Amino acid sequence: MKHHFEAFIDDLKQTHGRNLSSVILYGSAAAGDFVPFSSDYNILIALHKIGPADLRNAHACVREWVRMGHPVPVYFTVSELQNAADVFPIEFHQMSTARKVLYGPDVLAELNISDKFLRLQAEYELRSKLIQLRRQYIPASTTVDGLKALMADSLPSFAALFRAVLIVEGLQPPATKREIVALTCQKVGIDGLPFEKIFNIRENNFTEKLDEKGANALFGDYMEQIESVINTVDLLGK
Numbered sequence: 573m574k575h576h577f578e579a580f581i582d583d584l585k586q587t588h589g590r591n592l593s594s595v596i597l598y599g600s601a602a603a604g605d606f607v608p609f610s611s612d613y614n615i616l617i618a619l620h621k622i623g624p625a626d627l628r629n630a631h632a633c634v635r636e637w638v639r640m641g642h643p644v645p646v647y648f649t650v651s652e653l654q655n656a657a658d659v660f661p662i663e664f665h666q667m668s669t670a671r672k673v674l675y676g677p678d679v680l681a682e683l684n685i686s687d688k689f690l691r692l693q694a695e696y697e698l699r700s701k702l703i704q705l706r707r708q709y710i711p712a713s714t715t716v717d718g719l720k721a722l723m724a725d726s727l728p729s730f731a732a733l734f735r736a737v738l739i740v741e742g743l744q745p746p747a748t749k750r751e752i753v754a755l756t757c758q759k760v761g762i763d764g765l766p767f768e769k770i771f772n773i774r775e776n777n778f779t780e781k782l783d784e785k786g787a788n789a790l791f792g793d794y795m796e797q798i799e800s801v802i803n804t805v806d807l808l809g810k
Contacts, residue, residue, distance in 0.1 A: 583633035594618040594676035603670035605748040615645035618679045658686035662736045694736040695805045719787040724774035762800045766793040
């Protein structure tokens with residue numbers, strides 16, 4: 573991906589000029605647990621100022637980046653990064669823990685992340701993701717491939733939220749998703765096997781024969797363990 577990053581950064585420099593401060597890769601690609609054709613290249617672009625014209629001018633280079641299959645980058649001003657750290661603690665913990673500076677200064681290095689609202693955000697995000705997972709299960713429940721895709725695609729989001737749960741519990745989260753989930757299961761006292769199976773499905777290392785009944789059973793176990801994590805987080809706020 574090096575040449576893709578270099579070409580994208582050249583486009584950003586031409587687009588934003590001296591207004592461009594930093595370009596930072598964060599998430600799984602920076603943490604070391606990137607899964608080809610499944611994981612995303614998450615990019616943070618920091619500008620000194622952001623107005624409608626700056627975003628409009630970014631259309632061409634971002635369109636090309638998205639055309640290659642990558643998500644739209646996240647845009648922040650340098651000052652917003654510090655001011656918003658208390659509102660989005662989960663996201664900024666993830667960015668600051670696993671990142672690679674592609675251009676400019678490391679604007680996340682001195683980030684002061686407040687955990688005042690971390691437990692509340694973690695519970696809110698977990699409950700929201702669980703509700704979404706239940707809705708998606710209804711159409712996916714009739715085929716093995718649909719269920720496997722749903723579980724594999726949803727697990728990274730829950731792993732990111734489990735990172736926040738560990739921080740709330742006073743623990744230093746590991747870097748990779750597998751390690752985060754394993755430590756969460758150990759701390760909360762839940763069964764980690766469903767997650768391990770889904771990680772293997774996601775990474776195409778799953779050797780067990782899975783029929784429709786087995787896939788639905790695995791999903792049920794998966795959802796049950798997530799609910800247990802949510803209950804634990806809820807009790808921490810009481």
